[in-house]
Amino acid sequence: MPYQYRIDALFEWITKVNGPGFGDVLDAGTGAHSLSWLATLPTRSITAVTVEDWRLGELPAIAPDARIVRGEWTDPTLLHGEQFDQVLVDYVIGAIDGHAPYFQYDYLERLRPHCRGAVYLVGLEPPPRDGSLLDQVCRVRDACILLAGHRMYREYPAELVARWMERAGMKVGDLKRFPNRVGPRFVNGQLDVAKRKLPLFGDRAVARAMEMQIEELRASALAAGEVTWGADYVIVGTVAP
Numbered sequence: 001m002p003y004q005y006r007i008d009a010l011f012e013w014i015t016k017v018n019g020p021g022f023g024d025v026l027d028a029g030t031g032a033h034s035l036s037w038l039a040t041l042p043t044r045s046i047t048a049v050t051v052e053d054w055r056l057g058e059l060p061a062i063a064p065d066a067r068i069v070r071g072e073w074t075d076p077t078l079l080h081g082e083q084f085d086q087v088l089v090d091y092v093i094g095a096i097d098g099h100a101p102y103f104q105y106d107y108l109e110r111l112r113p114h115c116r117g118a119v120y121l122v123g124l125e126p127p128p129r130d131g132s133l134l135d136q137v138c139r140v141r142d143a144c145i146l147l148a149g150h151r152m153y154r155e156y157p158a159e160l161v162a163r164w165m166e167r168a169g170m171k172v173g174d175l176k177r178f179p180n181r182v183g184p185r186f187v188n189g190q191l192d193v194a195k196r197k198l199p200l201f202g203d204r205a206v207a208r209a210m211e212m213q214i215e216e217l218r219a220s221a222l223a224a225g226e227v228t229w230g231a232d233y234v235i236v237g238t239v240a241p
Contacts, residue, residue: 003062005036009178010234014088014120015041017174017236023085028073028111029092031055032062038088039063047084049073051099073110074100083114089121094155101151108168112239119170119237125177126155127230133221134229137187140217141194144210148200158233170237177233183226191218 011034022043027034030048032055038046039062046066048059059068071078089111096104103110111119127138145152162172180186191214201207 003032003036003058005040006033008033008037010122010232011037013176013178014234014236018086018118018120021085023117024083026079026084026087026114028087028089028114029095030059030068031090032058034088034090035059035062035066039066044085047079047082049078072100073107074103079114083116085117087111087115087117087119089119091122091124093121093123093161094153097154098151104154104156105164108164108170112168112170115170115237115239117239119165119239121161121165121235121237123158123161123233123235124155125157125231125233132229133217133224134182134187134227136217137190137221140210140214141190144194144197144214147202147206147210148197150197150200158235162235165235165237170239172235172237174236175233177231179228180230180232181226182229184222187218187221191221 020042022041024045025038025041025043025047027038027046027048030050035046035048038048046063047069048063048066049069049071050056050059051070051072053070056068056070059066069079093104093107096107127135129135142152158175158177162175165172194214195211198207198211201210
């Protein structure tokens with residue numbers, strides 16, 4: 001069954017800020033959630049770029065009229081010469097380090113020639129390092145990713161990303177934060193990521209000890225219930241045609 005769009009406060013806010021006309025839209029790092037939202041909008045066209053081969057099977061069913069492009073923004077020929085009225089950058093900045101280490105610092109300059117209107121950049125503030133159970137969940141997740149030999153997501157503060165947008169020639173307008181209500185879905189999701197990395201550990205004793213730590217932490221964090229912790233944000237940039 002195709003992925004169905006779930007109401008998202010950030011996307012609904014973008015819809016309100018943008019108004020009724022979206023024109024030609026670029027989803028610069030697409031996933032099922034962002035593409036399912038774009039498919040509900042009055043667009044002229046949707047171009048969705050993904051670096052992940054496994055998504056090529058699911059995305060056409062979500063938005064049959066969209067053009068799905070497999071490519072990496074490190075490729076200078078990707079979408080060469082094409083421009084778009086609205087560009088969505090949905091949690092791309094934090095994800096880049098896992099695919100193209102350090103390219104996040106040049107990514108917005110790479111994207112700038114494809115923009116002729118608004119840029120909506122969605123991001124996640126770095127998780128609070130406050131010693132809470134949720135902080136521990138994130139630390140254990142990251143430790144498992146590193147011990148598996150993989151690279152972590154790396155999130156950046158909104159004000160820093162806004163400066164990068166300005167450096168890339170985008171005029172920054174609205175910047176809105178959305179505090180997160182975090183509960184079982186977040187806890188299980190992050191610790192499941194950690195658990196999936198255990199078979200890749202080089203030391204089985206360390207893997208077994210970490211599995212016990214994961215499940216003890218899961219029980220404690222789930223028992224704590226839902227709390228407000230951290231925030232997502234949307235930055236609106238504009239580029240003169």
